[in-house]
Amino acid sequence: MGHEKTLTGLIPALAGANLIYGPGMLESGITFDYAQLVLDSEFIRMIKHVMNGLVVDDESLAVEVIRAAAVSGDFISQRHTLEHMDNHSRPQLIDRSRMQKWEASGAKDSYQRALEKTRYILQNHQPEPLPEKVLVEMRSIITETQNELDEAAD
Numbered sequence: 001m002g003h004e005k006t007l008t009g010l011i012p013a014l015a016g017a018n019l020i021y022g023p024g025m026l027e028s029g030i031t032f033d034y035a036q037l038v039l040d041s042e043f044i045r046m047i048k049h050v051m052n053g054l055v056v057d058d059e060s061l062a063v064e065v066i067r068a069a070a071v072s073g074d075f076i077s078q079r080h081t082l083e084h085m086d087n088h089s090r091p092q093l094i095d096r097s098r099m100q101k102w103e104a105s106g107a108k109d110s111y112q113r114a115l116e117k118t119r120y121i122l123q124n125h126q127p128e129p130l131p132e133k134v135l136v137e138m139r140s141i142i143t144e145t146q147n148e149l150d151e152a153a154d
Contacts, residue, residue, distance in 0.1 A: 001026075002094075002110065006043045013047050020044055035114040038121070042093050042114075049089040060084075093117065 009020045022029065023044065024037030054060070065080040075081045093113045095102055108116075130138075 002039065002043065005040055006047065009040075009043060009047050010050065013051050020047070034118045034122070035111060038114040038118050039093060039110060042091055046089045046091065 005022075008022075013020065023040035024032050024034065026033055026036055062080050062084075065075065065078050069075045069078060072078075093110045095108075095110070095113070097105070
């Protein structure tokens with residue numbers, strides 16, 4: 001399912017769409033699942049990471065590093081490797097650990113980790129209050145709409 005969700009978000013994004021539809025939805029939108037929403041938010045972060053593109057410059061091409069590695073025989077000892085090894089997407093729920101480490105830490109799959117994060121969010125999230133200016137505008141829209149409905153009912 002994660003593969004399908006990623007592709008159905010990535011392909012439209014690559015085509016220029018600026019809206020990813022259906023986070024949290026299962027069964028063609030018949031079912032909504034909070035843990036799936038948390039997983040989908042991770043897939044969306046990864047899609048956005050891809051959409052940021054790749055920087056192609058002297059630093060990213062690392063021609064000098066490649067030359068040095070040809071002499072030393074490895075990239076891992078190069079300072080450039082250390083400085084740039086975190087430039088890939090950083091999932092929070094997808095575990096990229098080796099099997100032995102994953103099993104030793106409880107062998108939780110992505111959905112189980114998403115469910116735990118969902119429960120944490122539901123128990124601990126404190127939304128920031130909307131600025132007064134936004135609240136005034138929202139109240140104005142509601143009042144205006146209510147007035148229009150009242151007029152139409154008369």
